Amino acid sequence: MAVYIEQQTARAAGWSRATAWFSAVLFITAAISHRFGLVETPAFIAVLGLAAVLAIVALLLAAISFRRVWYRGDIGGADLAKGMFLALVVLVPFAITGYRSFVSPNLSDISTDTAAPPPFVKAAVGRTPAMNVIAPIGEAAAKLQAETYPEVTGRRYNIPAERALATVLALVKKRGWHTYEMPQDASSNPEVTVEARARTLLLAFPSDVAIRVTDEGNTAYVDMRSASRFGRNDLGDNAARIVAFLDDLDTEIALQAGTAPVE
Structure with missing residues (x-):
């Protein structure tokens, strides 16, 4: 009987290691495939869920055999340790995501102008009808954004709109964002919007970006909007993307013209 129980313990530990390995390989393969466009985001999210379930199963299998391996010295300790570690x-990424979701506001569409945000036109083709891409951001969401991200504001520059637009396009290209269509010349249009698709750093989740350059005569005003394509909580990514982009725009325009934003 003791030999049989020891074999059962070793078998559970072995399954823990094998399941954890499969979960890790599945996670890495799916992440790489999604980044290079080989897997669509909905399918990628489903695979991530499966990888998490398998990792939990691996931990449960390890827990089954842990007591006997620890207290009675049954065989399977190495497999048990490997399974627990890999799982x-x-x-870890799921735990981090859960924490960020808990501490971040339930927002996925951020704009420097919440009353009349830069619209998505070309980008709207790839978004589901449930994603509000044209209408103003709701009053409750706008209030929550203002309370949580007061640094998300537009910029006014003492330069022609053509120069502001050229600098915006250069920064978009530098970041590797995919532009849906080159905008019209700012000299013939008082308001030009650049639409692009950005992706998160690690798992490449897509967000749509709209950057509006308004010609005010002697100055140019820049608004920016960033909206996730999937999920109701962006974990703060869209606000961080807007702030980082506009800060870089401030720096670039200051270097080019020796000026700073008016407000």
Whole structure:
């Protein structure tokens, strides 16, 4: 009987290691495939869920055999340790995401102008009808954004709109964002919007970006909007993207013209 129980313990530990390895390989393969466009985002999210479930199963299998391996010295300790370690590594990104979701406001569409945000036109083709891409951001969402991200504001520059637009396009290209269509010349249009698709750093989740350059005569005003394509909580990514982009725009225009934003 003791030999049989020891075999069962070793078998559970072995399955823990094998399941954890499969979960890790599945996670990495799916992440790489999604980044290079080989897997669509909905399918990628489903695979991530499967990888998390497998990692949890691996931990449960490890827990089954842990007591006997620890207290009675049954065989399977190495497999048990490997299974637990790999499963925990796979679950770390999910734990971080859960924490960020808990501390971040339930927002996925951020704009420097919440009353009349830069519209998505070309980008709207790839978004679901449930995603509000044209209408103003709701009053409750706008209030929550203002309270949480007061630094998300537009910029006014003492330069021609053509120069502001050229600098915006250069920064978009530098970031590797995909532009849906080159905008019209700012000299013939008082308001030009650049639409692009950005992706998160690690898992490449897509967000649509709209940057509006308004010609005010002697100055140019820049508004920016960033909206996630999937999920109701962007974990703060869209606000961070807007702030980082506009800060870089401030720096670039200051270097080019020796000026700073008016407000």
